[in-house]
Amino acid sequence: MPRTDTMLYLDGVSVAFDGFRAINNLSLVLDKGEMRAIIGPNGAGKTTMMDIITGKTRPDTGEVFFDGTIDLTRHDEADIAMLGIGRKFQKPTVFESHTVEDNLLLALKGKRSIFPTLFHRRSTLEEDRIGEILAVIRLEERRHDLAENLSHGQKQWLEIGMLLAQDPKLLLVDEPVAGMTDAETAETARLLRDIAKTHSVIVVEHDMHFVRELDVKVTCLHEGSVLSEGSLDFVSADERVVEVYLGR
Numbered sequence: 001m002p003r004t005d006t007m008l009y010l011d012g013v014s015v016a017f018d019g020f021r022a023i024n025n026l027s028l029v030l031d032k033g034e035m036r037a038i039i040g041p042n043g044a045g046k047t048t049m050m051d052i053i054t055g056k057t058r059p060d061t062g063e064v065f066f067d068g069t070i071d072l073t074r075h076d077e078a079d080i081a082m083l084g085i086g087r088k089f090q091k092p093t094v095f096e097s098h099t100v101e102d103n104l105l106l107a108l109k110g111k112r113s114i115f116p117t118l119f120h121r122r123s124t125l126e127e128d129r130i131g132e133i134l135a136v137i138r139l140e141e142r143r144h145d146l147a148e149n150l151s152h153g154q155k156q157w158l159e160i161g162m163l164l165a166q167d168p169k170l171l172l173v174d175e176p177v178a179g180m181t182d183a184e185t186a187e188t189a190r191l192l193r194d195i196a197k198t199h200s201v202i203v204v205e206h207d208m209h210f211v212r213e214l215d216v217k218v219t220c221l222h223e224g225s226v227l228s229e230g231s232l233d234f235v236s237a238d239e240r241v242v243e244v245y246l247g248r
């Protein structure tokens with residue numbers, strides 16, 4: 001059984017697709033308030049691990065606990081989102097023809113349909129929350145601009161803001177800096193570090209400069225299990241990691 005101070009606890013998790021073990025006896029523990037970077041070669045199982053955490057894929061064996069004692073294998077995707085796990089996929093999916101502010105408002109409202117949400121008068125609470133999120137995602141100046149006019153990096157930040165609007169305890173962020181400029185990449189590391197002060201975060205990323213700037217514990221996956229885990233310096237000095245990933 002997991003400790004109550006863990007945000008995520010995976011133990012002995014395996015899943016096979018047509019006999020191929022994409023996740024193979026995987027164990028990983030994320031503490032409350034921790035940010036973790038997940039690295040590893042293509043096909044290592046990073047996406048499948050996120051799919052298991054969010055309930056998209058059900059493991060064949062193993063334990064998956066969230067926020068101490070919530071058994072995620074007993075919940076479906078919708079439940080898991082409600083329980084407080086937010087996921088950001090690689091490609092931004094903001095509402096292009098709405099303003100930055102309205103995108104956040106829609107996310108705050110969650111499942112309500114778009115029209116009542118936009119015509120409804122905003123409460124002071126909502127205004128305050130939107131203001132806070134805009135500051136975190138570095139888009140205060142772009143509040144009234146249409147999302148379609150943001151740069152690729154800013155769209156990624158807006159989507160991270162939309163996740164924050166749903167107030168998750170754990171954020172799963174998949175390759176956030178792919179396609180970003182160097183300046184946006186550096187700012188994204190600062191932004192995620194700010195978010196990690198009040199949330200647990202898992203970031204999957206191939207960009208090692210970015211991972212270094214995150215300055216957090218790193219887990220390298222390979223063939224569906226943990227190959228190496230520790231500081232980036234420790235993991236990068238691990239010959240097995242160099243052989244299967246970094247040296248390529």
Ligand SMILES: Nc1ncnc2c1ncn2[C@@H]1O[C@H](COP(=O)(O)OP(=O)(O)OP(=O)(O)O)[C@@H](O)[C@H]1O
Pocket residue numbers: 017018021022040041042043044045046047048049
């Ligand atoms: N639904 C599925 N059906 C069959 N095979 C799958 C399925 N999902 C994943 N796989 C296989 O499982 C393995 C792990 O894939 P996964 O996408 O989790 O790797 P990854 O580490 O996210 O890779 P990348 O860095 O390329 O995103 C791969 O060999 C993949 O082809």
